[in-house]
Amino acid sequence: MLEVRSLSKRYGPVQALDRVSASFLPGEVHAVLGENGAGKSTLMQVVAGFLLPDEGTVTLEGKSLPLGHPIASRAAGVEMVHQHFMLVPAFTVEENLALARLGSLAGTLDTARLAQPALDFARELGWSLDPKTRTGGLPVGIQQRVEILKALSGDAPVLIFDEPTAVLTPDEVDDLFRVLRRLRDRGKTILLIAHKLAEVMAVADRVTVLRRGHFVATAPIGEVNERRLATWMVGDLPTAIQPLDVPLGPVLLEARDLVVLGDRREEAVGGIGLEVRGGELLGIGGVDGNGQVELAEALVGIRPLRSGQIERRSRDPKTAATVGYIPQDRQADGLALTLSIFDNLMIAGTDRPGLRRGPLLRIGAARQWADRVVERFQIKIGGLSDPVSGLSGGNQQKVVVGRTLDAIPDVIVAMNPTRGLDIRATDFVHQTLLDAARAGAAIVLISTDLDELAALASRTVFMSRGRWTSTLLGASA
């Protein structure tokens, strides 16, 4: 039996794991379920030795595992199949398999012999693999098989799969599940990190749910259903609060029959519509990866539509509608980390009247504006010329939120704007969004956090596979 006791891990202000205890049995597929940021990956990385916890222990069959030493953890019998493949693309299948079993650096290398146990497993699992192909050219599903074989070849009793289905087609998922069951029947402990409920219900024997670093529950799969798991993941459905009590204005954002393609040309948004009035905050809930990013980008006009229409209107009929976008990943999409705080504020400032004269920027006026934003949104900085990368996550988000909402655009689309923020910063972002709505903006808030939606949204719809599933909370329109 693999047991974790009272594991805690803190990153700066974020408590990624808070005294989490759980046990995992031989001969079971044990799903570890939670939203992004729930701590499931952190937990597994601690078990596999990649992360040193602040406190707590991990034991296997009663023996303590050395913490923070991945090689020692592997030697003790814990193998991890990584979400991002750790294959050398220029190496052949055989070479990659041998690499996982490389002994010392002395002596000669017999890749065929080292790879043999893994290839035997492949045959047993019914996978045909050419050991001499380069892995770089293989489809992801096959690459994952190589990754799994690497883990299997050591005959470790504990196998951890980090979101293995994220990159697979449905057929490949079925085959993976078949393999997981097979390994379980041989007495292995299979840990499966997941956030898709249907997959957990399909393959797991037991499930452990984490939420924001806390242990919520462990239960046999027969005793739960998707709805209960969802509640465990995101928290109890809170009682409705009505934060916005302003008269609704005209419809400022209107979308009809939206079809939007994702990055892999798949249909990410499948023919939905919405209408948001001034002073209204529409919440869109749902598990990540169900078309929210594509919908958000289409609404703000940076992703082309396959079909359908979007209209954005201004509060003031004499001017064109202004749009503000708070992207989900501030470091990837919101900020240019190598540029200064001033430059990052100017991402929204270059279009502000008053800060420009034709093609030129009015640097003096822009500096004054930047100072005002910093003051108004209480962003803690050294100087405007410092790189934005030196700010804490909360202050970085304030840069994004402040520059976007300072002028209160007519249409605002915010996506998980409080992810990774501490309580004070979260509250600040919430208040700023509500203030914008009170000033007459039409806001779309896309969030995976039900508490957040319940606290802020005038009404909430849920999204799954690019479509609305339900309208649960509020009913103002």
Place this chain on the structure above:
Amino acid sequence: MRALGRGAGMAVGLVLALVITLALFGLPVGESLRLIVDGAFGSEAGLSRTLVRMTPLLVTGLGMVIAWRAGMYNIGGEGQFVVGGLGGALVFHLAPALPPALLNLAILIATILGGAAYAGIAGWLEVKRGVPVVISTILLNFIALQLLDWAVSGPLQESKRQLPLTQALPNEAMLQRFSRQTDLHSGAILAVLVALGVFGYLFWTRSGFRLRLTGANPRAARASGHSPDAIRMRAMLLSGALCGLAGGIEYTGISGQLGMGFSQNWGFLAIPVALLGGLHPIGVIGSSLYFGALFAGTENLARFTKAGSTIVYVIQAVAVLGFVGLAAWLEDRARKRARPAEGET
């Protein structure tokens, strides 16, 4: 103040690189330094030589700054320089009878367009076809040199058809010279003005801001509603335009005709110049001056000692490697200090 301190530190470092290299070559350091400084700044002729070599380095270096700042690693300055020059020579070939001042202007405009068009090919290949600019521009350099070879011994060859050169420009159609004794021409002033213009563009215009944003994080540019592809394409066109202009200045300022030796690797040297200048237009004025002086000074050194002209390349390499290493080290240290207090699970 901080920038000033960094500049001073760098100047010391560059002199140090020079001293070390001289010592490694077994040259008497004090005497060699005196010959180099004397050759670069010691006389009107020396100063002129320095500025004449600085000019193409500065303008092509600025071209690199624009492209690299947008995240387009243009290695094709040499090709764009040459094709720009060819565009100018073509104008002279087609309309030799234009009034001299107008001819000079038309040639410079043609070199700008030629360089831009040539860089545009690489930009288009990257944006539309996913061919990395690094690769396409290197290959386009070879094509440009072949094009030059063909043109100067074929369609653009001088009227007597004896030498592989284009027809020499009349003196009146050349850029103005300040003295009969030296080669210094008004292109040097133009180059400095271009540097100031590039500075204004990058830091004082909306378009320049977006160019820097795209280079720093194209996804942030996209999320704020600007197409990274269009911005990258524009950066390549501007970059090529500057490299082409550098060819035009060299053509109408110094050579007056094109031959296979038209570019003394100016377009390649532009890369270390731009890197040493910190990819900053004002910094590039300094680094191109340093390299210009180094060329002029080591020519003098080679005249009086056994040091070959190769030493200038060695010093360049030492300076650039030292600088790049130092910059990487500083960045690493800054990153470690500013480790964001935030974790991902």
